[in-house]
Amino acid sequence: MIRKSTLISFLIAIILAPCALSAQSTAAQxxxxxxxxxxxxxEFFTKEVNLSKEQQNQLFPLYEEMEKTIYKMNREAEALMKKTAADTNASETEFEAAATAMAKTTLQQGEIELDYFNKFSKFLSKKxxxxxxxxxxxxTQYLLKQRRSK
Known part of the structure; x- marks a missing residue:
């Protein structure tokens, strides 16, 4: 009996190993x-905006921070939307709350962008x-075009 369970465990490990490696590979990719x-x-921003090295060093960490904040907010709204959509017993109040949260996400994204716009204005010209x-x-258009051409 021990041999059989050991063999089964070994086979499961062999079968799952490629899946785990594939998942790691996919995550790494x-x-x-x-x-x-x-x-x-x-690089695109540097060229289009004509950024100096100093401006790049100031802008890019802040820009990434802004993107992460917006990404997190959007993920939370998306999770609420999916949860509500999957709930077959969701009430009108729950649908309203989810719809309101999604609408507020757009407003909040604008507020976040405006906040960072003000931070960027400390080292970027108005132009x-x-x-x-x-x-x-x-x-964004460049990425969409690249995706369509594949």
């Missing part, structure tokens, strides 16, 4: 992909602030 996008985006907003749009 995703991390590399995200790092490449980050690098490309900052550079304008060019940064344009560069964000251009970069």
């Amino acid at each position: 995703r991390a590399r992909w995200m790092e490449q996008i980050r690098k490309t985006k900052f 550079q602030l304008f060019l940064l907003k344009q560069a964000e749009e251009k970069f």
Whole structure:
């Protein structure tokens, strides 16, 4: 009996090992992909906004902080939306709360961006602030175009 359970455990380990490696590989690939996008985006911003080295050193950490804050907020709203959508017994009040939270997310994102816009204005010119907003749009369009061409 011990041999049988050991054999079963061994077989399960052999079967699951590639899955675990695949998951790690996928996570590693995703991390590399995200790092490449980050690098490309900052190179794009540097060129489009004509950033000095000092401005890059000031902008990029703050910009990443802003993106992480917005990402976290969006994930929380998305989780609430999925939870409510999956609840077959959700009440009208719960649907209203989820819809309101989703609508507020857009408002909060704007407030976060405005807060960071004010932080950026301490070391970017007014023209550079304008060019940064344009560069964000251009970069998004660039990514969409890249995705469509694959």
